[in-house]
Amino acid sequence: MKMIILLGLGLALLTVMWSRMGQAAEVPQVGQLAPDFALPDQSGKLQKLADFRGKWLVLYFYPKDETPHCTTEACQFRDDIFKIRALGAEVIGVSVDNTESHAEFARKHGLPFPLLADRNGLVAARYGSNY
Template sequence: MKSLKMFAVLMAMVLLFSSHAVRAEAPALKVGQPAPDFSLPDQDGKTRKLVDFRGQWLALYFYVKDDTPGCTEQACKFRDDIGELKDLGARVVGVSVDDAESHASFAKKYNLPFPLLADSKGEMAARYGSLRGDGSMAKRNTFLIDPEGRIARIYLSASTSRNSAQVIEDLKKLKGS
């Protein structure tokens, strides 16, 4: 009887944890499908929505945490390449589960000229399949979204040092330049 109760408790725990893991993982996004909508505050408290970027390319990158070495390198590469990205008709938006105050400090410290969205509940990251299993951080994924709001390229586990350059290369190919 005692072992039956322990088995029932163990099974309940397995079900609880496995259902949580399933909720954290969104279906894999695919090139060509509409990008999931979003509406989140940036580091200045301004609400940003996917529709705000309609008519232009959008490099939407998810990153792990403000002011960490890899995330700083990735953000600064996008910052340094912002002129070329703008010339190609693209905007850049970063997203992490950090709050707007943390984003404001990070953006100011490194002179980041693009919005950083505060996805503190991890809901947007989950919709983009970019939330780590425990929900405490985003995965380092980038989505290049076309002017009609469709996913044009997906960069899973994006390189901190090459992500911006990869986006630029693909933009040139996609635009035929």
């Protein structure tokens, strides 16, 4: 019985390791094209990676609107937006929250950049983010 349990645990561990190795292979590397996306922002406008072609883009992923760390991070981007734009870059936040949640979060904290709703987390996964 112990042998079967250990064998089962070993197979489960190999499966997890194999799936993570497969995910890591899909994460974009320096010099590769960024994975394309088309997601709605807090106002319902569809934002596409192609819309930012020829510009620098700060694309950040976060777990959830209104959590302490995520709010601090978003507000830091807000506070530095003029410096970021002076460097020729734009900022976009991405999480699995819906557009309504993003609209409230952006309004409450005066966020001057799009927050994209990646409801199924597929875009985050393509970029190697756990969020």
